[in-house]
Amino acid sequence: MRTRETYGPPPRTGPESGGPPGPARHRPPPGRRWLTLLVLAGYVALLHHVYQHDVAPLFEYLNLVYRTPDPWNYALVLGMVTLVALAMPQRIGRPSDFVLWILFVMVVTPSIVVPQYADILSTGASVELAAVVAAVFLLVIFGARIGPSWTLRVRGIHVLDVWAIVVVLSLITYAYMAVTAGLSFRLVGLGDVWEIRSAYRDQVVASGPVLGYLVRLQGHVLNPLLLARGLYARRWTMALLGAVGQIPIFAATGFKLTLLSIPAIVLLVLLFRWQNRPRGWTILAGIVGVVVAALVADALLDSLLYTQVFVNRMFLAPGVATAAHVMVFADIPKARWGHSFLRPFVDYPYDQVPDHLVGAVMFGRPQTSANASLFGDGYSNLGYGGVLVEAVVLVLLLWAVDGAARHLPLKVSGAILLVPSIALANVSVFTSILSNGFLYAIVLMACLPAAGWERGGPARPRHRPPAGVSG
Incomplete structure (x- = not known):
């Protein structure tokens, strides 16, 4: 019986082949973590550069203002990012690892560092937000790691x-x-x-x-x-x-x-x-490559289009939105999901949903939907307690993802989860389950066959197997 760390078709070992049991999950030597930290430093520096020199001068009228971060506080939050990066799974061995790296790059890092130089929260409040984001995501990392070994595979489907x-x-x-x-x-x-x-x-x-x-x-x-x-x-x-x-x-x-x-x-x-089980830093390096390519393209074309689309909107905006939700809902009643799935039980006090309310206050545009990830959305609904609630739901979601994809090659589950994971950077965990594809992905992965994903895979069977036999 395979352990919870084993993903994809089982290796040809065991009693049938006379070989030893399947290999345990590989852990890279600690010395390789320096490469993760090196690429992370470049990513953080690029985000800072783009916000200071490209975003703030262009969008100051939307209250996106740059401030010089306090050196000691900035060093402290950079240490928080480093700690989270070191706690991340250094090699992607299961689908939840893949989702965690997408969230770390697109949500966690921006939500920690961007509020330090985006003049939205006070210096103290921005450091407090960084500490909460880092601590909560550390809980998510460890929670995903200790997930149960259940399998959610649907059998009997040809x-x-x-x-x-x-x-x-x-x-x-x-x-x-x-x-x-x-x-x-x-x-x-x-x-x-x-x-x-x-x-x-x-x-x-x-x-x-x-x-x-x-x-x-x-x-x-x-x-x-x-x-x-x-x-x-x-x-x-x-x-x-x-x-x-x-x-x-x-x-x-x-x-x-x-x-x-x-x-x-x-x-x-x-x-x-290139790698059956990629190292986490390769995802981070790929994002750095996207940022650099966008900057080079705009420099050659004398524009800011690609920087705005590929850097500001994808990587800086989640950090801005997190800080904006904290700023707006710090001193007013929290939403308590009264606009959402708790509508029948909660008296919602506003005429607008939280995203539009934040858009009106932060950007002066009521029609703007300042949608945020679990950190911003959780705060607007229940303060920092709401962030913890959404983090717990995220851990359960990651358990379900691992259980549904246990029989699939990691490269297949990664492709299915890529878009829902990216979408999760800008919506709450509750919204992502149904509206952004995670539930669909889980059901689909549970029904898919384990084999036939490579060229020259098993030929199609000439008859249907009896009920109860997996396809």
Whole structure:
């Protein structure tokens, strides 16, 4: 019986082969951690540079103001980031490790360092926020590590039935889009999506929530799965369908992540071809490469487009949003999820949801949705206690992810979880479960077969196995 650290098809060892049990999870030598810290230092320095020289001068009218951080406090919070980085799994051995690294790069590090030089909170409050973020995420890391060894695999589903369900769901999604939001392959610039997003929100209100759920399922889970499986197995038609299928979703919604998921999945596939169990610093190095490429592109084109899209919006904004939620809700009644799943039980005191309330106060724009991760959203709902509540739910979610993907190759579960994990950087854990794809991903992974992901994999069976036998 495999332990909870073993992922992917079991190695050919044991009684059948006469070999020893499967190998234990590999831990890299402590000396290699210096590479993680070196890349992290470059990442933190780049975030600071971009906010000081590119974001603050351009968006000062939105209250994004730069202040010189206090040297001692800044050194203290950099020590907090370092401590969290050292506690992270240095080699990605299971799906939860992959999710943790995405969150560390996109949410945790910005939420700790950005408030130190973004003039939103006082110096003392920004250090307090950094300490809470670091402490809570350390609890998440250790909580994920001690997860149970359960398996959430759904048995008795034939492999052909799984892919038939994927095809049927895809057809339903695009048919429903054609009737409601419309199907279009027209691409607009990444900086020109606001009108499309506004029109899409109006369409969801008019047609009901089904459109939103189907679009998230298709764009966050199913199309990335098709693209990744096509690339791994070198089934180019399947890969093309997964990639091209993202275009009408982007054209209808304006969600940049949907379009950017195509190169992200390709890079992830290349990463897993290089290393079966990548080291965490490779993800951090990849993000540093994205930041540097955006800066170089803007320098060559004499623009700020790529810096705003790929650096400000993806990596600085989560830190700004976390501080903004703390600033706005520090001295007013907390939301207590009365606008959300606790609406029947809680008297919500505001006319706007917390994200729009923060947008109105912080940026002076009531129509702006200042959506935040578990740190900002948790605070706006229940103070720092709310951050702990969402962290506990995140640990349970990571346990479910590991349980559902225990039989799958790590490269497959990583591709399925990539987009939901990135989306989690800007929404609460509760929202991410259903609205941003984590529940879909868990159910899908539990139903998928363990084999057949490589080129020349097992041939399709000529008959269906009896009930109770996994596909």
